[in-house]
Structure formats: C-alpha cells, structure tokens
Amino acid sequence: MASMPPRFSSLRNRFLAALALVVGVAALILALIARYQIAPILLEDESRYASGELDRIERALGNERNHLQSLVEDWAWWDDTYAFVGGTRPEYVDSNLYAGALETLGVQLMAFFAPDGAPYWTAGFDRQGAFWSCAGHPEACEGSRELTDQLGSRIGQGLDEGTHSWLWAGDAPALIALTPILKSQEDAPANGWLAMVMPLSEALVAQLRETTGIELTLRGQTVEGAMADDRLERLSPTRMRVTRDLAALPAGQALRLEATLPRQRYQASLETFRFALVWTAGVLAVTLIVVLLLLERMILRPLRDFARFTQQLGRHAHDQQTPESLIGRRDEIGILARAFQHLRQCQRHQHDLLLELSQHDALTGLANRRLLDEHLGEVLARAAQGEHGVTLMLVDIDHFKAYNDHFGHPAGDACLRKVAETMRQHFSRPGQLVARTGGEEFTVVLPGAPPEAGPRMAESLRAAIERLAIPHHPYPRVTISVGVSHVEAGQARAAESLIESADAALYAAKRTGRNRVQVETALNRV
Numbered sequence: 001m002a003s004m005p006p007r008f009s010s011l012r013n014r015f016l017a018a019l020a021l022v023v024g025v026a027a028l029i030l031a032l033i034a035r036y037q038i039a040p041i042l043l044e045d046e047s048r049y050a051s052g053e054l055d056r057i058e059r060a061l062g063n064e065r066n067h068l069q070s071l072v073e074d075w076a077w078w079d080d081t082y083a084f085v086g087g088t089r090p091e092y093v094d095s096n097l098y099a100g101a102l103e104t105l106g107v108q109l110m111a112f113f114a115p116d117g118a119p120y121w122t123a124g125f126d127r128q129g130a131f132w133s134c135a136g137h138p139e140a141c142e143g144s145r146e147l148t149d150q151l152g153s154r155i156g157q158g159l160d161e162g163t164h165s166w167l168w169a170g171d172a173p174a175l176i177a178l179t180p181i182l183k184s185q186e187d188a189p190a191n192g193w194l195a196m197v198m199p200l201s202e203a204l205v206a207q208l209r210e211t212t213g214i215e216l217t218l219r220g221q222t223v224e225g226a227m228a229d230d231r232l233e234r235l236s237p238t239r240m241r242v243t244r245d246l247a248a249l250p251a252g253q254a255l256r257l258e259a260t261l262p263r264q265r266y267q268a269s270l271e272t273f274r275f276a277l278v279w280t281a282g283v284l285a286v287t288l289i290v291v292l293l294l295l296e297r298m299i300l301r302p303l304r305d306f307a308r309f310t311q312q313l314g315r316h317a318h319d320q321q322t323p324e325s326l327i328g329r330r331d332e333i334g335i336l337a338r339a340f341q342h343l344r345q346c347q348r349h350q351h352d353l354l355l356e357l358s359q360h361d362a363l364t365g366l367a368n369r370r371l372l373d374e375h376l377g378e379v380l381a382r383a384a385q386g387e388h389g390v391t392l393m394l395v396d397i398d399h400f401k402a403y404n405d406h407f408g409h410p411a412g413d414a415c416l417r418k419v420a421e422t423m424r425q426h427f428s429r430p431g432q433l434v435a436r437t438g439g440e441e442f443t444v445v446l447p448g449a450p451p452e453a454g455p456r457m458a459e460s461l462r463a464a465i466e467r468l469a470i471p472h473h474p475y476p477r478v479t480i481s482v483g484v485s486h487v488e489a490g491q492a493r494a495a496e497s498l499i500e501s502a503d504a505a506l507y508a509a510k511r512t513g514r515n516r517v518q519v520e521t522a523l524n525r526v
C-alpha cells in the first residue's frame with residue numbers, strides 16, 4: 001500500500017528546494033552581473049567624470065594662459081618696446097622695468113631677446129622675492145638663467161612669428177608666453193622676442209580652486225618617455241584622486257595636475273542601482289509568495305487531499321465516495337478525480353461480477369457450493385448459539401439421465417433452469433438459500449424453520465415441481481426426490497453431518513420410489 005512520501009520528497013518540499021536553488025542561482029548571476037557589468041560601467045563613468053573635471057581645470061589654466069598671451073602681445077607690439085630692443089630707448093628700463101610694474105602685471109620675469117635668441121634684457125624676482133633688472137642673462141644680476149636659456153635656444157632654433165606659450169615645470173611652476181617684438185603701425189621685421197613668465201603661485205592655484213570648485217594641486221614632475229594617461233586612485237568610498245601630466249618645459253618635465261574629487265556621482269549611481277535592486281527583489285519576493293500560495297491552494301493542497309483519500313481507501317473505507325471537493329473541480333485535478341472515481345466504479349463492478357461468478361452457478365444463477373459452504377457455516381454457528389434451528393434439504397431430479405438421453409442435453413439444461421427458478425421462488429425469504437451442488441442435485445438451507453416445517457416445505461416444493469408438468473420420457477413428468485435433515489437451536493452440528501443425513505434421506509427417497517420427501521432418521525443423526 002502506498003504511504004505518504006517522506007518529508008523531503010513531497011511535491012511541496014521538492015518544489016521549494018528547487019525554487020530556493022533557482023533563487024540562489026539568480027542571486028549569484030545578479031551579483032556577477034553587478035560585479036562584472038554594472039560596476040565597470042559605473043567606474044568607467046566615474047573616470048569620465050574625473051577626466052572632465054581635469055579638463056575644466058585645464059580650461060581655467062588656459063584662460064590664464066590667454067590672459068598672459070594678451071599681456072605679452074600688448075607689450076611686444078608697443079613701439080617703445082621695439083625701440084628699446086633696438087637700443088634707441090634706454091629710459092625704457094627705468095620707466096617700465098621696475099618691481100612695482102611687474103608686480104602689477106602679476107609677472108615674475110620679463111625677458112627681452114635679440115632676434116637670434118640671445119638675451120637682451122631680463123627683469124624679475126628671485127626666489128626670495130628680490131627684484132633684479134639687467135642687460136643680458138639674469139645671471140648677470142644673480143638670477144637663474146635656466147628658463148632664459150631654454151627660451152633663447154628655442155628662438156635660436158627658429159620659431160614662427162606668432163605667440164607661443166608653455167607651462168613651466170621647473171622649481172616653481174609657471175606660465176610662459178613668448179611673442180616677437182613688432183612695430184605697431186609699420187610692416188617692419190621683428191626686432192627680437194619678449195617673454196613673460198607668470199608664476200603658478202599658491203594664490204593663483206587658490207583662485208583656480210575657487211573658480212572650478214575643485215581641490216587641486218600643481219607641481220613639476222619628471223617624466224620618462226611618453227606622457228601617461230590620466231590616473232585615477234580611489235582613496236575611499238567617498239573620495240578619489242585623479243592625476244594628469246601636462247606637457248611643460250624643460251624637456252623631461254611635466255606639470256602634474258592633481259585633483260581630489262568626491263565620489264558622489266558613483267555613490268548616487270550605486271544607490272540608484274541598489275534601490276532598483278531592492279525594489280525589484282521585493283516585488284519578486286511578493287510575487288513568489290503569491291505564486292507559492294496559489295500553488296499551495298490550487299494544486300498542492302487538493303493533491304494532498306487526493307493522496308490522503310486514496311490512502312484511506314487502501315486502509316479501510318473502501319466504499320468511501322471520492323470527496324465532492326475533488327470531484328466538483330473543473331480543472332485537471334477534477335478530471336483526475338472523476339477518472340479515478342470512474343475507475344473505482346469499474347473496479348467495483350468487476351469485483352462484484354467476479355464475486356458473483358465465484359459464488360454462483362453459471363447455468364442456473366443459483367448459489368454454488370462455495371457460497372453454500374460459507375452460508376451453511378454461518379447459519380450453523382448461529383444455530384449453535386441458540387439463535388435458530390436450521391433445516392437442510394438435498395433435492396435431486398429423478399431419472400435425469402433418461403431425460404437427457406431422450407430430449408437432448410440443451411433441453412436438459414432448460415429443465416434444470418426451470419426447476420432452479422421454481423426452487424428460488426419457493427425459498428426467497430431472507431436467510432434462505434438454494435444452491436446447485438451437483439449436476440441435477442440442489443441443496444436448500446432454511447434457517448429459522450421449526451423441525452416440523454422442514455418436511456412440509458419439502459413436500460410443497462416437490463408438489464410445485466410436479467405441477468410444472470415438464471414432460472419426461474418414459475416417465476410422465478419431471479419430479480424430484482428430497483432428503484431433509486434438521487438441527488435445532490442451541491445444538492452444535494457439523495455441516496457434513498447435516499448433509500450426510502439429508503443425503504441418506506434422499507437416498508432412501510430414491511430407493512423407495514422417487515418423487516417423494518424423506519426426513520432423516522434418528523439413526524442418521526450424529
């Protein structure tokens with residue numbers, strides 16, 4: 001008999017386990033997507049943002065550069081300057097190249113060059129802020145000639161006659177602008193070059209910080225080989241440092257732009273992603289719960305009821321009807337329940353048929369010996385308990401061989417059926433049983449009949465058969481002989497004994513002429 005499945009193999013638990021596995025795999029895939037798809041996109045976006053911020057600083061620096069270029073062009077295209085480098089205006093030094101003038105311009109160094117790049121005049125401030133102004137190299141007045149040498153050699157190598165500007169990444173970072181000295185009105189050749197150097201001082205950097213809103217530093221840096229790309233260093237979940245090297249003089253040096261930026265853009269994107277994820281997970285979880293509840297209600301619970309019902313059938317309640325809650329369903333479970341019900345009905349029908357066949361005689365439909373034995377055993381047991389007495393009759397058709405021989409076997413069968421039907425009608429009360437126990441021999445069990453009723457009832461049967469008036473040959477009609485035995489209420493008597501007595505009485509009836517009833521003699525009683 002089938003039993004309920006072990007806990008784990010129940011449909012519900014297996015489904016839940018499979019679901020947990022699917023959810024786990026989905027979570028893992030989601031984590032991998034977040035790690036290898038989403039996070040790189042967000043980080044890439046963050047790098048773009050950082051580079052954009054550096055671009056802004058560079059543009060702000062460019063504005064300073066433009067300002068310096070305008071300044072140097074103003075001075076270089078001034079006729080006094082042209083005359084000064086031509087040697088015809090020496091008072092230019094006193095009236096223009098003094099400390100206050102350079103401070104006002106915000107310039108650290110002004111260098112006038114001859115057309116071949118040789119320094120003509122330099123004026124500026126040294127590291128300590130001391131002002132100098134002298135002809136030729138700054139060295140001549142104890143200044144550093146590193147920058148003027150660099151510019152001089154560039155002029156010497158031949159520059160086109162436009163304005164040039166560079167970043168300076170020496171000891172003190174600075175902006176340089178260099179332009180040819182030209183006459184303002186006439187179309188005269190350049191009379192040399194003027195360079196102005198504006199320090200990228202702490203004040204200027206502070207101003208850049210203010211205009212861009214970015215925390216930044218500028219410093220000279222030695223570089224080897226090609227200029228590296230922007231470098232981004234994530235310092236913490238909320239801060240990052242981005243670095244860019246800007247091409248600068250002298251060769252091998254770069255001006256390093258370093259900005260510390262907040263990571264709120266990345267954090268905000270991450271937060272949005274998490275928010276979407278949490279809500280999606282929440283909606284999915286609620287959906288899953290609803291699906292599980294529906295599954296439990298629509299499929300699993302009815303299936304469990306069905307399984308429980310079939311188990312009960314196996315154990316005891318064989319006749320129990322399939323519950324209406326299952327039969328009445330319109331879904332597949334209802335179809336299954338109805339098909340099951342139909343199968344059970346067929347099975348019951350087959351069972352009844354088999355029982356009928358195994359307990360009844362095929363020709364007459366009367367009980368057979370098996371049913372007789374069962375029934376006789378039961379009524380004798382009740383008789384032994386004093387419930388009632390039992391009368392038993394053995395009935396045999398007289399000269400039936402002769403009947404068969406004369407009328408043929410099929411007619412013999414018809415005769416047997418007629419006799420059997422008459423006997424059935426005769427003894428049709430509850431508890432009374434007529435069995436065919438031989439070819440033309442029958443046994444009748446009559447519980448509850450008093451001892452004196454047996455012979456009377458047997459006689460009545462005999463007369464009824466005779467009244468059928470079934471023609472015989474060479475005898476006038478079909479008759480029967482009956483042997484009767486009886487057991488009284490409260491007496492214990494074996495079935496064999498009762499049958500033997502009736503058989504002996506039947507034998508006596510045959511011997512004494514047939515077509516008669518013979519009751520057992522006391523001698524036959526055991």
Ligand SMILES: Nc1nc2c(ncn2[C@@H]2O[C@H](COP(=O)(O)OP(=O)(O)OP(=O)(O)O)[C@@H](O)[C@H]2O)c(=O)[nH]1
Pocket residue numbers: 363396397398399400401402404408409410411412413416438439440510514
């Ligand atoms: N037609 C038919 N005949 C059967 C059937 N079963 C047994 N018989 C016949 O019943 C006959 C019984 O004959 P016997 O036992 O010699 O008894 P009898 O001729 O009735 O003689 P007595 O019993 O002494 O009166 C046999 O010829 C069997 O072939 C059956 O199912 N159908």
